[in-house]
Amino acid sequence: MSxxxxxxxxxxxxxxxVIQPAWVRVMHWTNAVAMILMILSGWQIYNASPLFGxxxxxxxxxxxxxxxxxxxxxxxxxxLMINGLAYLITGFAxxxxxxxxxxxxxxxxxxxxxxxxxxxxxxxxxxxxxYVQRAxxxxxxxxxxxxxxxxxxxxxxxxxxxxxMLFGDYPTARYVHFFCMAAICAFLVVHVLLALxxxxxxxxxxxxx
Amino acid sequence: MAxxxxxxxxxxKRLLIKDSxxxxxxxxxxxxxxxxxSLGALTLLTGCDVVDSxxxxxxxxxxxxxxxxxxxxxxxxxxxxxxxxxxxITKPFPFNAYYDLDDAPDxxxxxxxxEVRGLVDNKKSWTLDExxxxxxxxxxxxxxxxxxxxxxxxxxGTPLRDFLKLIGADTRAKYVWFQCADKxxxxxxxxxxxxxxxxxxxxxxxxxxxxxxxxxFPMKIRVPTKLGFKNPKYVVSMEVTNDYKGGYWEDQGYNSxxxx
Numbered sequence: 076m077s078x079x080x081x082x083x084x085x086x087x088x089x090x091x092x093v094i095q096p097a098w099v100r101v102m103h104w105t106n107a108v109a110m111i112l113m114i115l116s117g118w119q120i121y122n123a124s125p126l127f128g129x130x131x132x133x134x135x136x137x138x139x140x141x142x143x144x145x146x147x148x149x150x151x152x153x154x155l156m157i158n159g160l161a162y163l164i165t166g167f168a169x170x171x172x173x174x175x176x177x178x179x180x181x182x183x184x185x186x187x188x189x190x191x192x193x194x195x196x197x198x199x200x201x202x203x204x205x206y207v208q209r210a211x212x213x214x215x216x217x218x219x220x221x222x223x224x225x226x227x228x229x230x231x232x233x234x235x236x237x238x239x240m241l242f243g244d245y246p247t248a249r250y251v252h253f254f255c256m257a258a259i260c261a262f263l264v265v266h267v268l269l270a271l272x273x274x275x276x277x278x279x280x281x282x283x284x
Numbered sequence: 285m286a287x288x289x290x291x292x293x294x295x296x297k298r299l300l301i302k303d304s305x306x307x308x309x310x311x312x313x314x315x316x317x318x319x320x321x322s323l324g325a326l327t328l329l330t331g332c333d334v335v336d337s338x339x340x341x342x343x344x345x346x347x348x349x350x351x352x353x354x355x356x357x358x359x360x361x362x363x364x365x366x367x368x369x370x371x372x373i374t375k376p377f378p379f380n381a382y383y384d385l386d387d388a389p390d391x392x393x394x395x396x397x398x399e400v401r402g403l404v405d406n407k408k409s410w411t412l413d414e415x416x417x418x419x420x421x422x423x424x425x426x427x428x429x430x431x432x433x434x435x436x437x438x439x440x441g442t443p444l445r446d447f448l449k450l451i452g453a454d455t456r457a458k459y460v461w462f463q464c465a466d467k468x469x470x471x472x473x474x475x476x477x478x479x480x481x482x483x484x485x486x487x488x489x490x491x492x493x494x495x496x497x498x499x500x501f502p503m504k505i506r507v508p509t510k511l512g513f514k515n516p517k518y519v520v521s522m523e524v525t526n527d528y529k530g531g532y533w534e535d536q537g538y539n540s541x542x543x544x
Contacts, residue, residue, distance in 0.1 A: 121432070126432075150343070150348075234358050234360060234543070
């Protein structure tokens with residue numbers, strides 16, 4: 076009995092380092108679901124009156140028709156906004172943003188981008204983000220804030236007119252919303268690709284270690 | 285050595301493949317969701333009461349109702365829609381409907397009468413000449429379509445709240461419900477607070493000319509605090525009511541408040 080207890084203590088005495096705390100993991104995957112729903116339903120809404128000379132393929136849209144796309148978009152927006160707000164508050168309050176994302180120096184980013192492009196950028200210690208990651212993650216947080224603000228401007232251009240003024244006018248807010256979506260999609264591709272190249276980072280985002 | 289440069293040291297190839305498969309999008313599942321949602325839209329379009337409608341549709345309808353309430357809570361009756369100089373007017377202002385202009389209602393102004401029903405003291409019908417004699421104001425405001433495009437136009441007419449006062453409407457009622465001359469019987473409910481908004485207008489003129497057929501002759505309700513589909517054209521009657529009577533697009537799934 077006693078020997079069993081001792082061995083138990085030995086196991087728990089050397090726990091694997093928690094790289095991604097539970098709140099980060101929960102919010103990350105909630106955000107992933109919300110983002111995908113917002114993007115696919117957003118493409119449906121875009122197709123009703125395309126800003127540019129193209130439409131998104133029907134099979135990559137959600138909702139079936141404009142009304143359905145709007146229902147999905149205005150339902151998933153709550154998930155995105157509440158989760159996003161909670162993430163920002165917790166990120167600042169726990170000091171995680173400061174610890175993980177700062178500093179971001181131009182020379183550091185340049186150095187790591189060069190290293191990444193020549194496949195020399197290591198990512199052995201998952202708990203420390205390199206400069207490429209810091210720039211990408213900080214950048215996507217800013218884009219996330221922008222896409223919500225431009226979205227709110229389009230949703231309530233009269234009630235939130237002060238917000239529309241931030242972007243200039245209604246049509247500009249619409250372009251900002253579109254380009255933020257494009258930036259998020261580009262980020263998604265790079266982000267998923269890099270996660271696949273370093274599968275243990277994906278594991279850390281699922282089980283924490 | 286060349287091979288190594290493509291892989292990060294310490295990567296287990298088998299784990300890599302397993303992880304990649306896991307993070308691949310599941311196309312069949314997405315098609316199922318998209319298909320289910322469009323099927324739901326189809327049942328809404330046909331207006332059939334489908335007993336086994338998917339739980340996703342039920343949830344989405346509930347969230348939409350919740351969004352109605354949030355928008356009503358956000359609505360500030362004193363917040364004015366931005367107005368623009370004449371130079372900002374969109375030319376030509378687009379004709380927009382679910383039918384071609386050739387199929388738009390062709391109303392004879394001499395025969396036309398605006399019917400007034402419901403919770404009002406004076407239920408008399410109004411001829412166009414009588415309505416034209418009411419005091420009118422001009423506003424240059426932005427029309428925002430549910431599809432996302434927008435256009436700036438110049439609208440002249442009588443503030444709806446002045447008319448509601450004139451006919452002795454019970455402004456504690458929930459809705460003013462408009463019926464239009466479209467052959468499918470286009471109609472739309474307007475919540476009373478939006479109906480009483482200072483910029484909500486019974487519009488008789490576009491760009492200082494008698495409202496053309498394309499924009500809803502003889503009368504359109506211009507609501508700059510709402511999306512375009514909540515701005516009924518070719519109006520033939522209005523009813524002040526506490527009943528939610530639905531609307532042409534609202535019944536198909538567009539959010540009923542659709543405020544801007």
